[in-house]
């Protein structure tokens with residue numbers, strides 16, 4: 765299950781009943797935005813700074829990255845930001861009520877490029893079904909990647925799922941979204957001159 769570490773932004777789920785009442789977690793009824801696989805957390809920290817009227821929850825499986833994110837917020841007063849150290853596959857199935865989130869980000873998911881590893885890709889139909897359940901009706905799912913084959917694989921997965929509707933005109937992605945904070949991976953991909961793909965879907969459940 766999840767582990768916890770000292771730091772205001774570290775969420776210890778053992779303090780709460782499951783499924784989590786997110787109003788209790790954040791101490792208000794503001795909408796909640798979820799990021800899956802937040803890495804060092806810089807994207808979510810920036811979003812939480814920009815939008816004090818919203819709450820932000822991130823889930824990251826790697827201990828080192830999780831600790832870096834918590835440490836980065838040590839001297840900040842972000843009441844609207846929590847980091848959870850956990851496998852998102854389990855979290856999205858078990859931790860949240862239906863319609864818990866208004867927006868979900870998956871930024872630069874691990875591409876798992878080898879054929880024998882494709883089953884590890886987080887964009888798969890089971891995972892998307894769980895995301896649809898915890899995302900509000902008409903809520904938004906945003907995915908960013910530098911990996912063209914992952915993008916076409918993702919569109920193949922979405923093609924068989926009626927409830928997520930792509931929001932961008934064909935070919936279904938944009939290469940730039942002004943004002944969107946760049947994640948750590950994104951900064952390094954952009955430095956290498958790699959193309960970035962942004963996808964956006966609404967949850968028409």
Ligand SMILES: C[S@@+](CC[C@H](N)C(=O)[O-])C[C@H]1O[C@@H](n2cnc3c(N)ncnc32)[C@H](O)[C@@H]1O
Nearest residue numbers: 801802803824825826851852871872947948949
């Ligand atoms: C390529 S990195 C991108 C990190 C960050 N989003 C960025 O853009 O800088 C993918 C991240 O997803 C995390 N991750 C992969 N599978 C996960 C899972 N099942 N649950 C939570 N995090 C996961 C990895 O540990 C890693 O930090």
